Amino acid sequence: xxxxxxxxxxxxxxxxxxxxxxxxxxxxxxxxxxxxxxxxxxxxxxxxxxxxxxxxxxxxxxxxxxxxxxxxxxxxxxxxxxxxxxxxxxxxxxxxxxxxxxxxxxxxxxxxxxxxxxxxxxxxxxxxxxxxxxxxxxxxxxxxxxxxx
Numbered sequence: 001x002x003x004x005x006x007x008x009x010x011x012x013x014x015x016x017x018x019x020x021x022x023x024x025x026x027x028x029x030x031x032x033x034x035x036x037x038x039x040x041x042x043x044x045x046x047x048x049x050x051x052x053x054x055x056x057x058x059x060x061x062x063x064x065x066x067x068x069x070x071x072x073x074x075x076x077x078x079x080x081x082x083x084x085x086x087x088x089x090x091x092x093x094x095x096x097x098x099x100x101x102x103x104x105x106x107x108x109x110x111x112x113x114x115x116x117x118x119x120x121x122x123x124x125x126x127x128x129x130x131x132x133x134x135x136x137x138x139x140x141x142x143x144x145x146x147x148x149x
Contacts, residue, residue, distance in 0.1 A: 033119040039084075042067075042075050047084060047101065051109060055098040057090065 039047065046061055056064070062072035076099055079085040084105040090096035101109075124133055 030116045030120065033115045039082075040075075040078075043079055043084075046072075046075055046079065047105065047109075050085065050099065050101050051106075055088075055100040057096050057098060061099065 042065070045065060049061065049064055050056060053064075058072050058076055059069050061076070062069040065072065067075075076085060076087075080087070083102055085099050086102050087097040087099050090098045124136075128136060
């Protein structure tokens with residue numbers, strides 16, 4: 001290895017660590033902008049999947065989340081008890097139940113996202129110059145590529 005490749009590898013490792021730390025701090029700051037809730041990480045994952053992909057059966061959710069159907073039934077039952085999701089017969093197969101987000105949960109998601117967006121917009125305007133905002137926009141495209149890797 002040449003000196004420049006050692007330096008480059010070290011710089012990349014430092015960049016990876018700094019990026020992880022910065023994204024973690026930003027995620028925590030965004031979470032602070034909404035009310036605390038009692039959802040577990042598994043429940044949050046199911047709620048986000050239903051929001052993104054629409055209604056699904058417990059079996060489909062279990063496959064998508066790589067968990068056993070029995071575990072997903074427990075997660076969904078907890079969400080139903082919290083009135084975050086509801087089940088209705090599948091119009092294509094009445095033996096199946098489609099799980100969907102309740103209107104109250106959809107409203108909560110919308111309000112939560114708006115609070116996070118408001119905070120982030122304020123932070124962008126107060127902390128970054130227009131040139132820095134342009135640089136950040138370019139960095140976001142790179143972050144999206146990393147996230148899709």
